[in-house]
Every structure is written in C-alpha cells, then in structure tokens.
Amino acid sequence: MKDPEGASDEGGGKAFSGDAELPLPLERLSEGEIERKRCIVRITTYVMRDLTSTFLRSGFEWMLPVVLSKSTDPLWPDPGASIEKRIEVEIYDETVRATLSMIIHKMVACSLTQPRLFLLSPNIRIERRDRATSGVHIYEFTQLDFEVRDATSEDIRILVEGALHGLIDGLRRDMREELTSLSRYDGLRPLRVPFEVYDKEELEDKYGDEWESQLAAESRDPVWVTNIPREFYDYEDLEKGKWDNYDLFLPGFGEVLSGARREWDYTAMVRKMERDGVPPENYRLLLKLAREGRLKPSAGAGIGLERLISWIVGAQHIAEVQPFPKIPGTIYDL
Numbered sequence: 001m002k003d004p005e006g007a008s009d010e011g012g013g014k015a016f017s018g019d020a021e022l023p024l025p026l027e028r029l030s031e032g033e034i035e036r037k038r039c040i041v042r043i044t045t046y047v048m049r050d051l052t053s054t055f056l057r058s059g060f061e062w063m064l065p066v067v068l069s070k071s072t073d074p075l076w077p078d079p080g081a082s083i084e085k086r087i088e089v090e091i092y093d094e095t096v097r098a099t100l101s102m103i104i105h106k107m108v109a110c111s112l113t114q115p116r117l118f119l120l121s122p123n124i125r126i127e128r129r130d131r132a133t134s135g136v137h138i139y140e141f142t143q144l145d146f147e148v149r150d151a152t153s154e155d156i157r158i159l160v161e162g163a164l165h166g167l168i169d170g171l172r173r174d175m176r177e178e179l180t181s182l183s184r185y186d187g188l189r190p191l192r193v194p195f196e197v198y199d200k201e202e203l204e205d206k207y208g209d210e211w212e213s214q215l216a217a218e219s220r221d222p223v224w225v226t227n228i229p230r231e232f233y234d235y236e237d238l239e240k241g242k243w244d245n246y247d248l249f250l251p252g253f254g255e256v257l258s259g260a261r262r263e264w265d266y267t268a269m270v271r272k273m274e275r276d277g278v279p280p281e282n283y284r285l286l287l288k289l290a291r292e293g294r295l296k297p298s299a300g301a302g303i304g305l306e307r308l309i310s311w312i313v314g315a316q317h318i319a320e321v322q323p324f325p326k327i328p329g330t331i332y333d334l
C-alpha cells in the first residue's frame, strides 16, 4: 500500500506504476491506512447519497439488481475485452451466467415497465491477471446503471454532466476535510460543463492506438468520446458504419462510463450477432421482444462507481476504495 501522502493531487489511479504493493485486506492495514480507508468510505457514502438523490429527483425509479441469469452482457466484440473466464453454472437443469453487466435487464425493464430506471448493479468480470497492475481493474465492481425510454445520446450526456457537476461541487463544499486529508481538495477542481465531445476516429488520427491514455493524460476536464465499435446492443448506423454511443473519460484517469442509444430493431440485432459471432440463443427473450415490437428505443449508460470514487480520492489502485479488495489474480479471505 502506498503512503497516503504519496497520493497524487492531480490525477487518479491510472498512474499506478505497477511496482507498488497491491492494496491489502482490512486486517493487514496499519493505523494510518485504516484512517485513510475510513475517509474513503465517508466519501463513498457521500457519492452514493448524492448520485442516487439526483436520479430520484429527476424522476428515475430504483430497481434491485440480479446476479444469475440466462442472458448477460456478451462483452464482445470490444477491443478492450480482457476477461479470462466466464462464470456459468447449472442450476435446476439450466445454465445461468453471473452478471457481466445488467444491460439486457435494463433494456427489457425500460421497455416493459420503468421508462426511467437506475440500479446499483454488481458486475463480476474475471479480468486477466495482468490487469492487477492497471490500477483501474477489479474482478467485482458496481455500476450505477441507468436507462431512459425514447432518450437521445445528448439527453444522457446532459444528465450525466449535471449529476457530476453537482457531485463535485457538493464534495468540495461538504467533504473538504476528508478531501484535504486525502491530498485531493486542490486537485479536484469544479467541473466545466458541457464536456467536450470527440469522435474516436478523430482521436485515433491525432494520437494513434494509444489515444485512450493520451486523452486521459492531456485533458484537464472530463471528455466524451463517441462512435466506438462495440457490442450489438449499441445503436450502429449500418449504412454509414457510425455508432451512436459514448464513453466518458476523466482527466488523469481514463474511462469511467460507457453508454449508448440502443439497438432495438430485430433485423439489425440479428445481423450484428451473426457478424460478431454472438450466440443468439443466449438472448432469446431480448430477440423475441424485438421481433414482437415490444422492445422500445432507449438510451442509457453505466458509471463504474469504484472508478469514479478512485478518481475522486486519488487512489493509487482502484481496489483501495473497496472494503474487500478484488484484485485480478489475488484472492483474499473476504
């Protein structure tokens, strides 16, 4: 564990060098590290209360998550895909999968019951062991996942900008003592909205393959990146080959959110599954609803909460913000 004083005042966990010790479980922390952990939990409490209140005030309804289902996120194709194992188990003579993300559930619930919904969704992704030192990957994490019927991508970006702007102002006002003791008060500047929006192709032209790290290193404010080729559930203009999706990058850190306007047309969905080698039998209900015209247009996103908190507190490694660290390749008792 790094000395708390070593925490950067400018950036976040992406700068993790890979040489430092990985975060330790609670029972092996020193007194100073326990105090730092307490501070991080106070910030976590604030973040959770503030963001959920913002969503509730904006007319969202709060749904409970699930962990085992027949359908979950394929996480494919994604150039950054990095899981070494998919958890599938047989129960009651059926195969179910541990939640990789609740994207399918969001699309179905948003279409059938709740037109504005959010949930705190546990994601289990057995990341490759070499991701232990990326500083931003853990094998269990939580997304604040939300979805809005008939929304545009711009609607979602405006919503997120407002939520994060309010959150950072609130933290600076109400959590000054904690941020100062984490050496983050000065580095966590008020956010300027709206955030800039870039097309991924334009960033690749400018920075090449390393565009993600360059963008994180160079930007002073959060920035949106659109048009990222991804899973079948993001909307793609198949004629123009343009994707109506967006990632949010935090300065000095990297990706904290992914989202999109959704695919809801049956034919397009099947075509993309075939192209990508995604087994349609794993998405039977979603395809049935799309075929029957019961799947509705929507847009949404998921914020990786541990990443957001890690950036806020200036953690050296994301697992530092977990009470029970889930570091790729390392299994502690709890």
Ligand code: ATP
Residues within 6 Å of the ligand: 078, 080, 081, 082, 125, 127, 136, 137, 138, 139, 140, 141, 143, 255, 256, 257, 258, 302, 303, 304, 305, 306, 307, 318
């Ligand atoms: P990356 O490319 O950084 O590995 P991703 O694009 O594969 O992430 P998504 O599938 O877009 O991740 O997941 C949605 C959000 O969940 C991400 O924007 C991020 O905030 C968070 N997230 C994804 N994987 C992890 C992980 N292993 N540990 C912590 N947070 C994660």
Ligand code: ASP
Residues within 6 Å of the ligand: 073, 100, 101, 102, 103, 143, 145, 146, 258, 259, 260, 300, 301, 302, 303
């Ligand atoms: N939460 C993401 C979304 O809403 C899906 C993911 O986890 O990648 O698009």
Ligand code: MG
Residues within 6 Å of the ligand: 247, 255, 257, 258
């Ligand atoms: Mg992503």
